[in-house]
Amino acid sequence: MKSNYYFTSESVSEGHPDKVSDRVSDSIVDLFLARDPEARVACETLTTTNLIVLAGEMRIADDLMPSMEEIEETAREAVRDIGYHQKGFHWKTAELINRLHGQSTDIAMGVDEGTGDFKEEGAGDQGIMFGFATNETPELMPAPIIYSHQILKQMAELRKSGKQPEFEPDAKSQVTLKYENGRPVGVSSVVVSTQHKYGFTPADIREMVRPVVKQVLPEGWFPPEEEFYVNPTGNFVIGGPDGDAGLTGRKIIVDTYGGAAPHGGGAFSGKDPTKVDRSAAYASRYLAKNIVAAGLADRCTIQLSYAIGVAKPLSIFINTDGTSKIDEAVIEAAIPDLMDLSPRGIRTHLGLNKPIYARTAAYGHFGREPDADGGFSWEKTDLVDKLKSLA
CATH class of the missing domain: 3.30.300.10 (GMP Synthetase; Chain A, domain 3)
Structure with a gap:
């Protein structure tokens, strides 16, 4: 790297x-x-x-x-x-x-247990899924996507609470970080484009956005003024689906790791958890996060692959970018013992057959706190003790 x-x-x-x-x-x-x-x-x-x-x-x-x-x-x-x-x-x-x-x-x-060529419940489609974790943030996520999410989430909270009624729902953010020796050390630029009510100038909106960005970024990380871009087109009143059509599944990199790790290509939203595009991506994040949380590596990427109608994963791949504290092959060999990676095994282990998905639709599927009702269960780190025993 x-x-x-x-x-x-x-x-x-x-x-x-x-x-x-x-x-x-x-x-x-x-x-x-x-x-x-x-x-x-x-x-x-x-x-x-x-x-x-x-x-x-x-x-x-x-x-x-x-x-x-x-x-x-x-x-x-x-x-x-x-x-x-x-x-x-x-x-x-x-x-x-x-x-x-x-x-x-x-x-x-192919999906139902007891039918098709294979009698076990199979995957709902073929495909490859990736999970990733890095210890550069407390959430064990890449810092640029975490900060980008947090800026917009805080703006939405201000809008919905009535504290910043000038904001409208449609917005985008972009954060560029400087890395030295593989670790983030500062922010070089921030871009925020937000829909707003009629009658406000770009300068007005800039000053409304500024305190949000300052609150999100670490102390001293606010970018130079010439690299702080707010509504660069000058006006953003017409927005949302009225300004541009929307489709399910077009923001899969926003949903995952902001481009810092591979993505298998399949979207998550709109799919029940028998679809491995969703459930196996959650499982691979869960495993990668636990490996990093256990201190076995600073970074970890896991790939799983499936065939429609087949229960077992066709492959399990792990890559720690040279940061592993033990042999990667030892971790890879242990994964099937840590978790049943069949579609039903994933759903059972993570408790995915619940109405927990609307909350995942914005601000990322990963790097969130597990909820008491089972939401974001794939963010738990309950495999850490078992993984530490491998060292």
Whole structure:
């Protein structure tokens, strides 16, 4: 690895058009899982000017099926909570088209236990998933993406609390860090673009954003004034799905590690946890985080791969970028004993068959605190003692 470099990550707010779509899709997943923990959902959402379109597949017992009215209400409530009551995109008056339909029987045959060529419950699709952890932040996440998320999360809290009503829901951030000897030592630039109410100048918005950035960054890390960019186009009044169409799954790097680690390519939002795009990515993060938390490495990347209809992972790969304190092969060999990495094994170990996904749709799926109801269970570090015994 290079020792001295600059690295940049971006985040987008819950009101970004793609994140609105993610939030709606994950809210639909939660609606189904609240009715039936074994429900199957793959929900894609399109948002544009006063239009919300739902598409995809689902499977649930007939007597548990949410009504069309309940599905629509769930989608609208997600948009309302984000804060959209604008002329061009309003939670209450936007047209909603629901094109969800039943799951393919061919896919179901590969996923259901006791059917298909393999009798164990198989993965819902083929694919590769990556997990990553680094000890450069307390969250064991890359610092640029953590700071980018925190800036936007604080801005959203100020907006929703009424303390900063000038902000509107759509926003983006970008943070560039300077690294020396592989560790972050300062911020070289910050970019924040935020939708705002009519009548405010770029200078006004700049001074509203400044204290948020100063609060998030470590003492003395605020960038030079000429490298602090706020609404560089000069105006950002028209935003959200009215300014740019949104689609589920278009912000997968924002969802994960800000580009500091590989991504398998599959999106998370809108998918129930039988889909290994989601559950195996959570499992690989869980394992990587525990390895770093145990002090076995400063950085850790884990790759898992699956085939549709097949329960076992086809491969397990680990890379610590030369930071491992013990032989990587020892850690790799121990992983199957630490966790059953079949789709059902992952869901059982992490308790994923719960309505816990709407909260993941913005500000990252990783680097969050585990919730008492099982949300963000993949952020727990309960394997540390077992991993320390390998040293």
